[in-house]
Amino acid sequence: MDRKDALREKVNGMMNVSTVPTVLKKIMDLTGNPNTVIHDLVKVIERDQAIAMRVVAASNAAYYGFSGKIRTISQAILILGFDLVRGLAITTTVFNSMPAKEKDRLLELWAHSFETAQAAALIAQRTGAIEKESAFLAGLFHDIGRPVLLQACEIEGGISPFDRNTLEKEEEAFGANHAEAGSWFAGRFKLPEDSTLAILYHHNPEACAKPQKLPHMVAIIYLANLMVAGNETSAQSPDHDAILASLKLTGEDLLSMGEEIAGFKETVRSYYI
Numbered sequence: 001m002d003r004k005d006a007l008r009e010k011v012n013g014m015m016n017v018s019t020v021p022t023v024l025k026k027i028m029d030l031t032g033n034p035n036t037v038i039h040d041l042v043k044v045i046e047r048d049q050a051i052a053m054r055v056v057a058a059s060n061a062a063y064y065g066f067s068g069k070i071r072t073i074s075q076a077i078l079i080l081g082f083d084l085v086r087g088l089a090i091t092t093t094v095f096n097s098m099p100a101k102e103k104d105r106l107l108e109l110w111a112h113s114f115e116t117a118q119a120a121a122l123i124a125q126r127t128g129a130i131e132k133e134s135a136f137l138a139g140l141f142h143d144i145g146r147p148v149l150l151q152a153c154e155i156e157g158g159i160s161p162f163d164r165n166t167l168e169k170e171e172e173a174f175g176a177n178h179a180e181a182g183s184w185f186a187g188r189f190k191l192p193e194d195s196t197l198a199i200l201y202h203h204n205p206e207a208c209a210k211p212q213k214l215p216h217m218v219a220i221i222y223l224a225n226l227m228v229a230g231n232e233t234s235a236q237s238p239d240h241d242a243i244l245a246s247l248k249l250t251g252e253d254l255l256s257m258g259e260e261i262a263g264f265k266e267t268v269r270s271y272y273i
Contacts, residue, residue: 003175119224129216138195145182211242
């Protein structure tokens with residue numbers, strides 16, 4: 001077995017049935033049951049403060065139109081739906097299982113993931129290309145491979161999965177990069193195929209398909225990550241202009257949405273720090 005296969009086996013073994021925290025397991029069971037009522041889910045989420053805070057934070061994302069107004073878990077669930085609540089529970093659990101010494105960088109990465117999710121939902125809403133809830137969930141998961149790599153591997157050679165633009169160095173150090181690790185993890189939790197592809201190709205959508213055949217989800221998560229991270233930390237694809245055109249967007253549209261994201265991202269900051 002080569003290093004990449006060994007790493008994939010480690011990632012696929014993470015958070016298996018015997019090690020999933022009780023609250024997350026119950027949330028996953030409830031959100032997968034069509035007979036679940038919101039009250040049952042609220043009672044479980046209330047047992048985990050971090051998950052509760054992030055569920056409420058997501059419902060206050062500006063594109064829902066309730067920014068700062070949603071304060072209860074039941075209201076948040078009504079707005080988000082069960083799939084998003086499940087995704088928030090999974091990502092929160094992964095982030096909170098990381099070493100305490102990485103707390104500051106994990107908070108920074110969570111903030112980036114949350115802002116990317118909001119940006120993805122905004123692009124989806126403006127273009128009508130896909131449902132905004134699906135875009136939000138994929139944006140939330142797009143960098144999940146960074147904490148997954150940290151948990152699955154010992155840091156080697158000074159390379160950290162928190163560093164930006166280090167895909168090749170990650171491959172040398174760990175056997176795969178964070179985008180690949182994230183796509184494996186997403187597959188493990190049965191995220192939709194287009195979301196898994198978006199995680200895998202959010203840095204290099206040109207490797208997925210030509211712009212005219214690129215899934216809208218892949219294009220949107222690439223643009224959302226670029227919008228939030230900025231050109232300094234995330235390089236433009238050589239197909240950037242064509243990807244914009246595939247969504248009927250211009251560079252000015254992207255800049256305008258970026259300014260909107262920057263304007264409201266502090267609104268829910270208190271929930272995820």
